[in-house]
Amino acid sequence: xxxxxxxxxxxxxxxxxxxxxxxxxxxxxxxxxxxxxxxxxxxxxxxxxxxxxxxxxxxxxxxxxxxxxxxxxxxxxxxxxxxxxxxxxxxxxxxxxxxxxxxxxxxxxxxxxxxxx
Amino acid sequence: xxxxxxxxxxxxxxxxxxxxxxxxxxxxxxxxxxxxxxxxxxxxxxxxxxxxxxxxxxxxxxxxxxxxxxxxxxxxxxxxxxxxxxxxxxxxxxxxxxxxxxxxxxxxxxxxxx
Numbered sequence: 001x002x003x004x005x006x007x008x009x010x011x012x013x014x015x016x017x018x019x020x021x022x023x024x025x026x027x028x029x030x031x032x033x034x035x036x037x038x039x040x041x042x043x044x045x046x047x048x049x050x051x052x053x054x055x056x057x058x059x060x061x062x063x064x065x066x067x068x069x070x071x072x073x074x075x076x077x078x079x080x081x082x083x084x085x086x087x088x089x090x091x092x093x094x095x096x097x098x099x100x101x102x103x104x105x106x107x108x109x110x111x112x113x114x115x116x117x
Numbered sequence: 118x119x120x121x122x123x124x125x126x127x128x129x130x131x132x133x134x135x136x137x138x139x140x141x142x143x144x145x146x147x148x149x150x151x152x153x154x155x156x157x158x159x160x161x162x163x164x165x166x167x168x169x170x171x172x173x174x175x176x177x178x179x180x181x182x183x184x185x186x187x188x189x190x191x192x193x194x195x196x197x198x199x200x201x202x203x204x205x206x207x208x209x210x211x212x213x214x215x216x217x218x219x220x221x222x223x224x225x226x227x228x229x230x231x
Contacts (some may be wrong), residue, residue: 036161044153044161095221106155106204108221 003027004096006109013084013116020080021112023094029074030096034106035067038091050077074099084116119144123207123222130197130229138192138225140181140207148209150174150183150190155224156203164192164205197229 003026013019023033031052036044048069049057056069066088068080077096081088093111124139142148152164152174165174170185181192190207207222 044163046161106206106224108206110220 004094004107004109006094006112008112009110010113011115013114015085015116016083018080018082019084019114020078021092021094021114023077023079023096023109025075025096025098025107028096028098028107030077031074031099032097033071033077034095034097035069035077035079036093036095038093038111044093047079052077081114084114086116089114089116119148119209119211119220121207121209121220121222123205123225126204126224126226128225128227130227132199132229132231133196134229136192136194136197136201136227138205138207138227140190140192140222142188142190142207142209142220144188144209144211146211148211150181151208151210152179152181152190152192153206153208153221154203155206161206197227199229199231202227202229 005024005026007022011019033050035047037047038044046059047062047067050069050071052071052074058064066082068082071077091111091113093109095106095108097106121142149168151166153161154164155161164179165176165181167174167183170183173180173182179192179194181190183190204224204226206224209220
């Protein structure tokens, strides 16, 4: 079946540095990918919708200059957390919508744990 | 490895019909189980969850029972409404040393017609 790969699965970075998380669709093309964040004991929060070849659409309250999203190809979207702070520590998960004529199949990555120290 | 399998969509029902969306899982540990819903144009929302065998999660008329013997967590609703039209995701989480990872099913699109 279709697979979405996230890398790294776990990362620790120092406060003030930037960290990049990759989301790849391994055997399908995805014009649209989604980035979510999950706070402890809460549901996933949609951060932004990433569209190949165009700017991402950010949800209200999400700082676009802090969470940079690039979707340069049909199989790769990246999320860069810039100038990370401890409050950015969280579980980040991406999903990708398979390009098909009909239906709405969305595949999720396994998530990335970010710890900012 | 850990995985979740959902029935394929789209599922199309008439209003007030009975809904079942099947979900089965495989897990190396003892997972918590979740159903998430994504309404058109919105992000995922947690619909219900169950953390141990025989627990029943319920919310907004939806129910799902954690069946360890059949490794299933089927979502049911007795009478669906047009407003229930959405994509539903079954998921599991197994807790490891530091946190756990969410494994999602592929999603099942539900369309309810008036």
